[in-house]
Amino acid sequence: MRQGYIAVLDSGVGGLSVLNELIKLLPNERFLYLGDNGNAPYGGKSLAELKAITEKNIDLLKSYDLKALVLGCNTLSANLYREISDYAGVPTFGVYPPIEYALMLGGEVLLLATERTAERFKGIDRLTTVGLRNLARDIENNIYNARAINVQKNLLQYSVGDFVNKSGHYKTIILGCTHYFLVKNEILDHFRPQNIISGDHFTAKRVYDFLQQSNSLGNYKRFSVLFLGDFSKFNQRFSVCGGQSGLNFLKNY
Numbered sequence: 001m002r003q004g005y006i007a008v009l010d011s012g013v014g015g016l017s018v019l020n021e022l023i024k025l026l027p028n029e030r031f032l033y034l035g036d037n038g039n040a041p042y043g044g045k046s047l048a049e050l051k052a053i054t055e056k057n058i059d060l061l062k063s064y065d066l067k068a069l070v071l072g073c074n075t076l077s078a079n080l081y082r083e084i085s086d087y088a089g090v091p092t093f094g095v096y097p098p099i100e101y102a103l104m105l106g107g108e109v110l111l112l113a114t115e116r117t118a119e120r121f122k123g124i125d126r127l128t129t130v131g132l133r134n135l136a137r138d139i140e141n142n143i144y145n146a147r148a149i150n151v152q153k154n155l156l157q158y159s160v161g162d163f164v165n166k167s168g169h170y171k172t173i174i175l176g177c178t179h180y181f182l183v184k185n186e187i188l189d190h191f192r193p194q195n196i197i198s199g200d201h202f203t204a205k206r207v208y209d210f211l212q213q214s215n216s217l218g219n220y221k222r223f224s225v226l227f228l229g230d231f232s233k234f235n236q237r238f239s240v241c242g243g244q245s246g247l248n249f250l251k252n253y
């Protein structure tokens with residue numbers, strides 16, 4: 001048994017979907033959540049910028065006693081995992097679009113992600129990859145009023161392979177940015193896929209397996225979350241999340 005925080009890092013509210021999955025599997029841990037709203041969105045930034053921003057954030061997180069770091073952000077995980085993990089010096093886990101799993105389900109697959117993430121996964125058979133420039137930003141900015149996020153308009157800015165008009169065409173949609181869980185229903189309505197998946201659960205499972213195998217599971221009576229950043233914003237954001245995505249545990253906290 002090893003006490004200490006499991007830190008979750010994202011550019012804002014997106015990583016809450018990963019935190020949610022972590023809490024389901026690890027209900028006896030202390031979590032630290034850093035939503036870096038000041039630097040959001042990450043998706044269009046250069047890798048050098050992202051690396052510098054993340055090193056600062058890790059310095060802050062490391063002023064706490066960490067037993068693991070979870071990147072609740074596909075953009076950081078897909079592009080800078082090795083550098084971040086080396087810098088952090090604690091067991092580090094990323095969240096990734098579950099592409100292999102989606103392809104295994106058969107049919108055509110659509111990966112919706114930030115530009116940086118989309119670039120990483122181009123050229124795979126049966127996979128259409130689209131980098132949405134503004135969707136994470138719009139979600140982050142309109143989180144108090146999620147209905148104001150015009151997902152259709154966002155999608156219509158892109159004409160990559162005419163993917164937007166292919167309702168019913170994709171068997172599986174991968175939400176390759178953790179922010180998109182907040183507009184999952186709109187994406188479902190637009191594309192009408194059989195499956196819509198993301199990497200959150202897979203990440204949480206890897207963290208669980210690691211802690212269990214290294215005999216490092218916490219034994220607190222119940223989980224707790226310490227939020228870093230603009231707490232008042234987060235508080236309001238949580239109510240929105242609670243209403244929209246079933247993250248009701250956050251309301252009760």
Ligand code: DGL
Pocket residue numbers: 010011012014015040041042043044072073074075076114117136137176177178179
């Ligand atoms: N939520 C993050 C991701 O999964 C980053 C979104 C952004 O800030 O652009 O990629």
